[in-house]
Amino acid sequence: MEGGVRTRRVLLALTLVTALCAVWSGWSWYAAAHDGEAAFSRLREHVLREGTQAVQDLNTLDYRDLERGLDRWEAATTGELHRQITAGRADFARQVTKAGTVTRARVLDGAVAELDERAGRARLLFAVRMTLAPPGAEPVDKRMRLIADLTRTSGGWKADALSQAPGSAA
Amino acid sequence: MQTSRSLQPLAALLLTAAGAALLYLGRAEEPRDRALLDAAATGQVLDEVGDGLTRVLSYSPDGLDLTEDAARDVLRGRAAEQYRTLFARVREEAPAQGTSMRTRVVRAGAVELTGDHAVVLVFLDQTSVREGGRESRPAAAQLTVTARYEDGRWRITELKAT
Numbered sequence: 579m580e581g582g583v584r585t586r587r588v589l590l591a592l593t594l595v596t597a598l599c600a601v602w603s604g605w606s607w608y609a610a611a612h613d614g615e616a617a618f619s620r621l622r623e624h625v626l627r628e629g630t631q632a633v634q635d636l637n638t639l640d641y642r643d644l645e646r647g648l649d650r651w652e653a654a655t656t657g658e659l660h661r662q663i664t665a666g667r668a669d670f671a672r673q674v675t676k677a678g679t680v681t682r683a684r685v686l687d688g689a690v691a692e693l694d695e696r697a698g699r700a701r702l703l704f705a706v707r708m709t710l711a712p713p714g715a716e717p718v719d720k721r722m723r724l725i726a727d728l729t730r731t732s733g734g735w736k737a738d739a740l741s742q743a744p745g746s747a748a
Numbered sequence: 749m750q751t752s753r754s755l756q757p758l759a760a761l762l763l764t765a766a767g768a769a770l771l772y773l774g775r776a777e778e779p780r781d782r783a784l785l786d787a788a789a790t791g792q793v794l795d796e797v798g799d800g801l802t803r804v805l806s807y808s809p810d811g812l813d814l815t816e817d818a819a820r821d822v823l824r825g826r827a828a829e830q831y832r833t834l835f836a837r838v839r840e841e842a843p844a845q846g847t848s849m850r851t852r853v854v855r856a857g858a859v860e861l862t863g864d865h866a867v868v869l870v871f872l873d874q875t876s877v878r879e880g881g882r883e884s885r886p887a888a889a890q891l892t893v894t895a896r897y898e899d900g901r902w903r904i905t906e907l908k909a910t
Contacts, residue, residue, distance in 0.1 A: 598762045605765075618785050686910040687892045689857025689869040693784055703857040703869055705890035705910035721910075723871045723890050725855065743855050743871045743888075 622690050628735040629702040629726050630685045636740060637683030637708050637722075641675050656731050657738030682709045698730030703743070783858040783866075790858050793866045796902040797895050798853040801870060804831065804904075805851035809843045824896065825905040846879030852886075864897035869910070 632654040639647045648671060651663050684707050692701040704724045711717035727739035784790055803818035819831050852873045859867040870893055873886035894906035
């Protein structure tokens with residue numbers, strides 16, 4: 579009699595533990611998949627924020643605060659775009675001072691068109707309003723549509739290419 | 749009995765775990781932004797919104813009915829209202845001037861895709877063609893489009909020039 583009750587008890591315990599393990603592994607799998615998706619969406623939002631800041635910085639420049647503006651340009655870029663900005667900085671600074679350039683940019687809307695989290699690359703679309711406001715003249719608004727390519731670097735996501743969307747689907 | 753009493757804590761733990769798992773699963777079913785995450789759904793909304801815009805923003809003087817039919821199919825809510833006003837003018841002027849409008853999507857990206865609600869940023873090129881075939885240089889436009897999934901396809905509920 580004693581042996582039988584104990585066996586039943588052990589079997590029941592084993593059943594419960596097995597069932598508990600099944601629930602736990604099912605839950606872990608689902609949670610992992612859910613976390614992976616949530617992480618991707620968070621990354622997408624992060625990349626959009628970084629891209630928005632970079633695009634605004636790269637289209638904002640005031641000849642009266644030139645060095646800081648160009649420093650922001652260098653900080654927002656990487657790769658080929660960064661190279662071009664640093665290599666041509668001195669010449670460009672002279673031209674901007676001479677022309678009395680004052681521009682301010684604001685992103686009106688943006689979207690991440692492509693995001694490769696493994697490779698650390700993204701392509702973004704932006705509708706931008708640029709305001710040209712040289713001192714003494716009426717400010718003029720210009721609408722632009724920009725395509726920005728971002729790359730993940732040790733210092734964050736930075737733009738390695740920036741262009742206006744062409745008039746033909748590329 | 750002796751048996752059930754010693755197994756009660758284990759049984760209670762199992763029930764709690766199962767209950768918690770069910771609650772967690774239930775919460776996860778709330779609509780989440782799937783833009784880019786769900787490649788197929790993102791592709792579908794971009795295709796259908798792009799296709800819809802091309803059809804409602806293109807017209808020819810002899811084919812205005814086609815464009816109006818497309819609008820009835822594609823547009824809802826505020827977008828449908830705004831369009832009615834716009835289109836009334838097109839109906840008056842296009843036949844008289846013999847002008848056509850061709851609209852093409854250059855780029856499109858999903859800003860948001862949550863359940864049956866989407867926001868899409870679209871770059872458009874619009875070319876007007878005068879009587880005799882002379883084409884204007886394409887005018888660039890940027891639109892933020894809000895859409896709702898209804899009756900098997902995405903319908904545009906709001907159009908905002910950005």
